[in-house]
Structure formats: C-alpha cells, structure tokens
Amino acid sequence: MNEKAGIKAFIESLQIEVQNNPKLSAVYDSCKMALVDLQGPLRVAITGVIKTGKSTLLNAFLGRYIVPTAVEVMTYNVNWFHHVKHSDDGKEKIVVRMLDGVKSEYSIEKLSEFVGYSSTHKELLDSVHWVDVYLNHPLLEVFDLIDTPGLDSLMGTDSQHTRDLLTKEENRPDAIIYLVYPEFKSKDITAVADFHESTGLISGLNSIAALTRADMMVQKFEEAEEKIRSNKERYADIRYYFLNIYPIAALPAQASFMLNDYDIELLRELPKINNIATFTADYNTFVDKFDWQTKEIRSHLCTLLSIDGVRLSIEYFEQNPIATAEAYKSYLYDFSRVELLKSIVIDHFGGRADFHKCNRVLSRLRKVCARTIQQKEIGHDVRIVIQGITQRINQLDFELHQHYAEYYILNDYYNGEDYFTEDEWEEVKCVLGEYGSEDFERLNVSKDTTKTEIQSAYDSLCKTWQKRAVKFGFIGNTRANEVSLQIARIIQSYSNNL
Ligand SMILES: Nc1nc2c(ncn2[C@@H]2O[C@H](COP(=O)(O)OP(=O)(O)OP(=O)(O)O)[C@@H](O)[C@H]2O)c(=O)[nH]1
Ligand SMILES: [Mg+2]
Incomplete structure (x- = not known):
C-alpha cells in the first residue's frame, strides 16, 4: 500500500x-x-499584488480568454477553476457562491459579471464569496487553478476575501505561483511573509515566483534575468520562500490565441510604414497620433499585445515578412516562456501532489x-x-x-538550516530534483549522457556524501551526518532504479 x-x-x-x-x-x-x-486535485493559486498579470497568465495557461483582464484593477473575487468532470452535471459552467451560502449557476460567459470590478455593481460583487469555474481542460486534471485579486488591492473587501478564503483550513491552496512586476518590492516581501504566517504555506517546496511582463523591458528577458539576480541579492529571504523566480511575458502568450488572421495581416503591414519607430514610441502616440487604420483598430491591437507586443511584432515581420500566421503565433508563444513555467509547475507541483x-x-x-x-x-x-x-x-x-525523505531535507534548506554550506545545499537541491527530476537534471550533466555514465556519476556522488557523513560525524555535527547518510541512500536508490 x-x-x-x-x-x-x-x-x-x-x-x-x-x-x-x-x-x-x-x-x-x-x-x-x-x-x-485526498482524492481531489492539488490546488494551485496564482497570487501577487495588483496588476502583475495574474489573470493573463491564467488565460495563457488555459489557452482561452476566460478571466477578464484590464489595465485598471480588475479581479475582484476569487475564481476557482476545476476540471469539468468535477461538475455535478458534467457541463462547463460557473457556480457563484454568495457569502450568505446561496449558490447559483450560470454559463461561463457570465464570469466577468461576478469577478470583474465594476463600480456600478460593487454591491453584488461584495456579496460574492468566490466563483467555481468548471472547464474542460487537461491542465485542470492535474490541478485546480485559482485566480485571485491582488493581495494589496485598495478597492474594498476583495483583498480580505482573498485572504479569508486562502487561509481557511478547508480552502487553503497546496501551492502558489507568486507573480511580481517589475521586480520584488518590500510590499511583495510583506505580502509573502504575511501569507506564510497565516497559512504556514510558502516555501520553495510549494511556491514558485515569476517576474512578469518581460516584454515591457528594454532588454526583454536579459533585463528580467538581471533583475531577478539583483532581487535575490537584495532580499535574501526570497531563497526560503520560492523554488526560484522565472521571467515570463504572459500577454504575448495570450495574444497567440486572441489575434485573428485579419489582425495579423495588419501587423504584417506595419514594418513597411516610414518612421514606424516614431509612431510606436508609446501607447498614446500609436493610438492617438498615428494616422493608420482606425483608432479602434489601433487600440484593439494594443489591448491584445500592448505597445511592447506591437513593437515585438514589427521586429518579427521585418525579419520574417512572409511568415505564416501560425509561425508568428508560435513565435509569440515561445517568446512568452509560459510553456516553460507551465512545465516547471507541472513537474514541481504535480509530481509532489x-x-x-x-x-x-x-x-x-x-x-x-x-x-x-x-x-x-x-x-x-x-x-x-x-x-x-x-x-x-x-x-x-x-x-x-x-x-518522502528528500522533501523533508529540502524543507530544512527552505527553513534556513545551515548545517551544509551554500554549495553543498545547491548540490542537494539539484540531486533531489529542485531543478528537474530527470537523471541528467539531477546530476546537472548534458541530456545525451549515457546510462553507464549516469550510473557512475550517481555512484561517485553517493560516495562523496558517504564521506561527508563521516566528516560530519567526526566533528560531531549529528544532523548533517544523519542527512548526508540519507542523501547517500537516496542517490543509491536513483542509481539502483536506472
Ligand atoms: N506587456 C504586457 N502586458 C501585460 C502582461 N501581462 C499582463 N499585462 C497587462 O497588464 C494589465 C493587467 O493584467 P491582468 O492580467 O488583469 O493583471 P492582474 O494581476 O490579474 O490584475 P488584478 O486582478 O486587477 O490584480 C492588463 O492590461 C494586461 O494586458 C505581459 O506579459 N506583458
Ligand atoms: Mg486579475
């Protein structure tokens, strides 16, 4: 058993x-x-302060525009996504749960009425506890996905709803994806620490962070990666809260299924226009001062792509003038790095459900x-x-x-235990699967390493940890001795299972 x-x-x-x-x-x-x-799927919440792109990422994960997104504060209530097989009649729908316990069902299209902010029906929004969304999507077979209002929203009771919902025993998520933009700020650290305190939840074992909107940075992903490096230096606590921080740009991923053929043909025309760089200098110039097509069209393209995405597309069509619409959409999706984040989330959370x-x-x-x-x-x-x-x-x-000895060892790392050096902890994280659970990833060797080489690398690493155990035993560090022996045993089991 x-x-x-x-x-x-x-x-x-x-x-x-x-x-x-x-x-x-x-x-x-x-x-x-x-x-x-025990029989339900793992619950993964997408969280972070306002306007970091939480809903956009959720739509990008699902490949469908379902949750409303906007430049202004938008998500007012929690959207809880379940696979359609968990719905009582097996149909796609939303179930709105009011604070007074009343439940009512609507079609998916009505979602924005219950979760999207609008000053005209704030009273209704305030009386909603959360909304269950039942959808037919393979990702939801692995996880429930939960889209939340910004943790620092100032618009009323929405933040409080989020906190109440996510910290209550019966609703608590098992894992979170924490989004930040343009970089970690002290309010993120406060929000994360607060969340950690009330749920005991956040640690690298079940939390991943993403730095969003990399397309808006001048140097794109290079700049995002640099920001991540400097953030890790500035806020040492980040290492205890998250597995890692990954840069993404969810909007281009969302645009890859929102743009129609007509939009794409228009974008293909843009590089041919004289002085196009001047007209795409910023949103206002493009939408208000550029004499091309209609204002509605210009604004529509900016909503789908943002001005940064428009510039990105111009660059793409300059270099690939006859690319097919499919090739361009794939480019946007690959650029976004959403697939990479998705696979890390599946591997890291799914494997540990x-x-x-x-x-x-x-x-x-x-x-x-x-x-x-x-x-x-x-x-x-x-x-x-x-x-x-x-x-x-x-x-x-x-x-x-x-x-699950390896997870408890990793938990020691995330709890700040320092019986190993930083380098030793890095080795532990790697071999215990924090950077991927394939053998070549555990050993940090190239993908085409042969089975015999993998075996001998495991055996030699196993010996290293046995030696370390002896050393720690000798100097009287019993915890390090015990854990080193456990690590050696775990490595031996990987080698035996090859
Ligand atoms: N350029 C760019 N814009 C983005 C990206 N992700 C989101 N946005 C834009 O940022 C704005 C906010 O996005 P949302 O997804 O609504 O953000 P949110 O975190 O869900 O916002 P709240 O629910 O209000 O807290 C929208 O105008 C999005 O189009 C991105 O990767 N790149
Ligand atoms: Mg939102």
Missing part, C-alpha cells in the same frame, strides 16, 4: 470510530474533509486533536482515545518522513 492509500485507510477507519461520539465531532469533520482532499496532500491532511488532523484534548469537559476516556489517535498520526507522519 502506498503512503496516500495508508493514510486514506486510517482516516476512513477513524471516521467510523469517532462518528457516534459528539465530543469527537471536530475529529469526525476533519476526517470527512481529509477524505475529500500526494506528498503535499498527505502532509496537509495529517497536520490538520493533529491540530484538531491538540485542540480537542485541551477542552476540560471531554473527560478522561475521550482524552485517552485522542492520545491513541495522536500516536497513530505520529506513526503515519514518521512513515511519511521515511518515504
């Missing part, structure tokens, strides 16, 4: 054991919630037991029962630690 199945079986039997004891009703409720959680879920379920159950045992009125017999349950939880937790 695997870990998840073992935990599920334990919770099922516990639920039966406590169901008729009113003093253990909280444990019963926690079991019920745990069983739902069971671990995150088991961990969450056990820690929540343990908390409920701890709360219950403190109640004076429960009596001696119930106290003994809870002690027994806690012992079983501890045993399962111990087995989880054995089975």
